[in-house]
Amino acid sequence: MSVDAVTFDLDGTLVDTAAEIAEAVNRTLADFGLAPRPLDEITHLIGHGLHPLMTRLLQRLQAEQPALVGQLLAAEVLPALDRHYAATVGTQARPYPGVPEALDVLLAEGVRLGCVTNKEGRHARRVLEVCGLAGRLELLIAGDTLPEKKPHASVLQQAAQRLGVVPGRLAHVGDSRTDIESACNAGAAAWAVPYGYNGGEPIEAAAPQRIFVGLAEVAAHVIDLRSAR
Incomplete structure (x- = not known):
């Protein structure tokens, strides 16, 4: 894929x-x-x-x-x-190490990028702006953007449509069971990182298709997939 x-x-x-x-x-x-x-x-x-x-x-x-x-x-x-x-909100938020650089690598590869969160839109935009990530993401779908929130299938299906791809060519990266279920429900790749917030539950319990140490590893994997096609 x-x-x-x-x-x-x-x-x-x-x-x-x-x-x-x-x-x-x-x-x-x-x-x-x-x-x-x-x-x-x-x-x-x-x-x-x-x-x-x-x-x-x-x-x-x-x-x-x-x-x-x-x-x-x-x-x-x-x-x-x-x-x-x-x-x-936005007063203490910090991007995880390597996040801006990984997004830049993906952008240079021509991969289209978005953020899909259940956080209220005004708060999500504030965090992205403060952390210097807003300009690297062409799409934001927040908790008040659509009638439904993650993990409803329509959320990532809508994200795929707005990014100009079919769900089968979309990967969603998250830290929680909600993210994994969202991707699976929409027919997208369900990827995870292990360092975030999942209500105290190990992310492995949500059965993601892949777990990456960080976003640099995500970027490298996407590039490998694209070079193999």
């Missing part, structure tokens, strides 16, 4: 955003008189969206501190989280 286009997940694949997510979470907890949680704990909850992360953390807090039951209402906490995340 040759690859003519590659799409990437954002958080945990292209960029490390755990610190700013944790900052927003802990600012929210402080609003309700609660102590901050460690970065590692919050990082292991990342992978299914900001609201599910906070919901799981609230459940954990209420199990640890039964007196909190009934006091921490998602209807109050989640809007506060949204406000804090809007203030922290």
Whole structure:
């Protein structure tokens, strides 16, 4: 199979955003008189969206501190989280080592590139711009771009269409089960990196078709595939 286009997940694949997510979470907890949680704990909850992360953390807090039951209402906490995340997004995000260089290699090869994320579009654009990646990606499909989100088949099918390729010539690279399911559902290649956020689950458990150490290895593999056709 040759690859003519590659799409990437954002958080945990292209960029490390755990610190700013944790900052927003802990600012929210402080609003309700609660102590901050460690970065590692919050990082292991990342992978299914900001609201599910906070919901799981609230459940954990209420199990640890039964007196909190009934006091921490998602209807109050989640809007506060949204406000804090809007203030922290892009403040600590950093591209993973080798990411800009790998994208440049793929662009030089004529591969069309995009980002497909479930993050809200305004936040995704901010992160890409701050990290210097926006100009390297011709397409952004965010969580509010289409009627559906990953892992619905239509998301990567739409990405393939906008990049001018059939799904069978598209590879999607991500760090979570959601990404692997998205690619499989759409008929694209399901590739993964092992260093991101998958809700604490090893990415191997999601059965990606290939796992790459990093994006430099992804770029090298794409070039090998294209030279063999």
